[in-house]
Amino acid sequence: MSVNRDVTVLQEARVSFCGNTAVLLDAEGPLTLATQERIWRLSDTARQWEGVVDTQPGMNSLLVVVDPKTADLEALAARLGETWPAVPSGRIEGRLLEVGVVYGGEGGQDLPEVAAFHKCTPADVAKLHAAPEYTIFAPGVTAGFGYLFGMDPRLFTPRRQVPVMRALGGGVSIAGIQSNLGKPYVEGSAKAAPTGWYMIGRAPDVPSPFDFDKTPPNLVSLGDRIRFRVDRVEA
Amino acid sequence: MIEILETPPLNTMQDLGRVGYRQHGIGRGGVMDRLALAAGNALLGNEEGEAGLEFQLFPVRLRFTKETAFAVTGADCEARLSGRRLPAWWATRAEAGDELVLSSPRKEMRAYLTIAGGFDVPKVLGSRSTHARDSFGGYHGRALLAGDVLQSRAPEPFLFRDGAGVGATPAAEAVAAATCEDLAEGETVVRAIPAAEYQTFDEASRNALCRTPWKVTARSNRQGYALSGTPLRRNALLEMRSHAIVPGVIQVPPSGQPLIQLAEANSAGGYPKIGVVIEADLWRIGQLPPGGTLRFVWCSLAEARAAEEAAEAYLARLRRLAGYCRSAIA
Amino acid sequence: MMFTSDEIALLVASMKRNGVAELDIRHDAEELRLVSAAGARPGPSSSPRKAARTISATAFGVLDLEATGPLAVGASIAAGDIVATVAVGPLRRPVVSPVAGKLTKILGRQGQRVEYGTPLFEILETKGLS
Incomplete structure (x- = not known):
């Protein structure tokens, strides 16, 4: 597996335009919980600014979206850049959600490959994976449990160069330094999708992270934590 | 009421999209051609962002089961109402029993059906757009199927x-596109603003984006278009962290062949982003079918604002003039 | 915002067509009052017995002869068909054949600026089909 593990680390925060509808703040320094907590705070603050229609944290970054018909993007970019250094730090303790996981077996079929890569047993991988608490750092590509931060760096597993088809619905997967929890399968949607991630387990009773029959519809918010419980390790 | 008699897959109800739910990972979605949707609504006296049906595959046949004022805008799909040919970008009245047939457009890609009063489906998270991936919004959260019956809200x-109705000059004729050097017949030019990683591309690549044509490949849909042309290279191959993206972003994966993320991104x-297409030109991409050729030109924020104003002026004038061509019934 | 000359022409044509003598418009903050000698409707409806009929413009603007596809002499037209459109700014209005028949002459030119009453087509009425 060939992979470049270097990630751009900025010395200073940078504000750039995303076309004429948004401004992106890339924070300085490495990915840390302390910085990410400030990103969440800035997200909540900026959403209240006049002319701002939406905000979305990324990993160490924040997108601020405007209406292009009325926006003054230069002023917004300046305001974002000036506000960022003054955003206070401090813990944001979210709720804790425990999720039972069956490691390996059907839906976790990549566990042996991951174990072989790390020269340990599948049970060792499960134990390492379930040890820490994971924090929901940023929204994912669509409504779900988001990007999780907190995986033990010893489980760093380079993403597959060639994607493979894997089942959707409650899957627990890892790639790079990240771990992901899939939402339950939605009737009528695609049953599988191509992915470069390794499926190491499944969470049979995972709750829906987004339910339109509930108010609010989102089960989890940024800053909430997820703990994986080893229910079983299958060969 | 409208009954869908025949439709290929992937035709959905869309409006201008959902705004304000990004903290849950829910992007904007909505129509691929916002000017065509807004023009149809202008002809009918609807709100600009009233939902319509976005047709991207043809033929489509539907029946009006009661008298309905409707408009068909966007790609010219040679609409026929009970056999009678309608001009493109046209609004008229169907009688109960009339059948509307839309055929594959010769050029362009997506046509929109709007109706007076709008479609009677609930807003989900502030929008009637179909979110196909997560199966919510629009008509039961899914693409249209033969046999579906859509109700209208009372206009x-x-x-x-x-009596024969009223039409709009298509946006492609009424709103000037940007131009570029050595532009060939049939190429679509869109304006873009350099994005965060622009400087990390080598000089040849920075120039190539705007100097060379880009073919729209078959791997192109509502989520995004995959382009093919001279590969773009970066000075250093650094991994990017996951970050929020907007429709119009031109991403460059390791292959060097750009992807433009679009409505359903x-x-x-x-992926690193070399630029972002301005909002006012996104509809031009939405009307470009696979096999078409795209050209980029860099523009300033001021030019982007002027482009936005030109589109808005077209719609405002259309709304006003179309208003004179309708008379209220007391 | 003031009304443009195109828009006023559009309104006057619409008044003539609908036999309206006076028009008072309040639109947002604008107000416009037009008084017209309501004229007779042009061409077709004034000579119902003749077999060859002229279809004239019922609006002021730029003529599009290809709005419903290219038309050629000899083409069969149904009563009520849109045979052309006339554009005022971004707005297009229909030119409709009042009768069924065969197109015998195309009098208008593509892109021509036409007035209310400008003859555009000659059509030979097909008896018994209109």
Whole structure:
């Protein structure tokens, strides 16, 4: 597996335009919980600014979206850049959600490959994976449990160069330094999708992270934590 | 009421999209051609962002089961109402029992059906757009199927002053596109603003984006278009962290062949971005079919604002003039 | 915002067509009052017995002869068909054949600026089909 593990680390925060509808703040320094907590705070603050229609944290970054018909993007970019250094730090303790996981077996079929890569047993991988608490750092590509931060760096597993088809619905997967929890399968949607991630387990009773029959519809918010419980390790 | 008699897959109800739900990872979605949707609504006296049906595959056949004022805008799909040919970008009245047939457009890609009063489906998270990936919004959260019956919300009753209806000059004729050097016939030019990783591309690549044509490949849909042309290279291959992205972003994966994320883009991504197409030109991409050729030109924020104003002026004038061509029924 | 000359022409044509003598418009903050000698309707409806009929413009603007596809002499037209459109700014209005028949002459030119009453087509009425 060939992979470049270097990630751009900025010395200073940078504000750039995303076309004429948004401004992106890339924070300085490495990915840390302390910085990410400030990103969440800035997200909540900026959403209240006049002319701002939406905000979305990324990993160490924040997108601020405007209406292009009325926006003054230069002023917004300046305001974002000036506000960022003054955003206070401090813990944001979210709720804790425990999720039972069956490691390996059907839906976790990549566990042996991951174990072989790390020269340990599948049970060792499960134990390492379930040890820490994971924090929901940023929204994912669509409504779900988001990007999780907190995986033990010893489980760093380079993403597959060639994607493979894997089942959707409650899957627990890892790639790079990240771990992901899939939402339950939605009737009528695609049953599988191509992915470069390794499926190491499944969470049979995972709750829906987004339910339109509930108010609010989102089960989890940024800053909430997820703990994986080893229910079983299958060969 | 409208009954769908025949439709290929992937035709959905869309409006201008959902705004304000990005903290849940829900991106904007909505129509691929916002000017065509807004023009149809202008002809009918609807709100600009009233939902319509977006047709991207043809033929489509549907039946009006009651008298309905409607408009067909966007790609010219040679609409026929009970056999009678309608001009492109046209609004008229169907009688109960009339059948509307839309055929594959010769050029362009997507046509929109709007109806007076709008479609009677609930807003989900502030929008009637179909979110196909997560199966919510629009018509039962899914693409249209033969046999579907769509209800309209009661419009303010009106008559077209000309019984045959009223139309709009297509946006492609009415709103000037940007131009570029050595532009060839049939190429679509869109304006873009350099994005965060622009400087990390080598000089040849920075120049190539705007100097060379880009072919729209078959791997192109509502989520995004995959382009093919001279590969773009970066000075250093650094991994990117996942970050929120907007429709119009031109991402460059390791292959060097750019992707433009469009209406149904994921809300976040991880590829470096060389630029972002301005909002006012996104509809031009939405009307470009696979096999078409795209050209980029860099523009300033001021030019982007002027482009936005030109589109808005077209719609405002259309709304006003179309208003004179309808008369309210007391 | 003031009304443009195109828009006023559009309104006057619409008044003539609908036999309206006076028009008072309040639109947002604008107000416009037009008084017209309501004229007779042009061409077709004034000579119902003749077999060859002229279809004239019922609006002021730029003529599009290809709005419903290219038309050629000899083409069969149904009563009520839109045979052309006339554009005022971004707005297009229909030119409709009042009768069924065969197109015998195309009098208008593509892109021509036409007035209310400008003859555009000659059509030979097909008896018994209109």
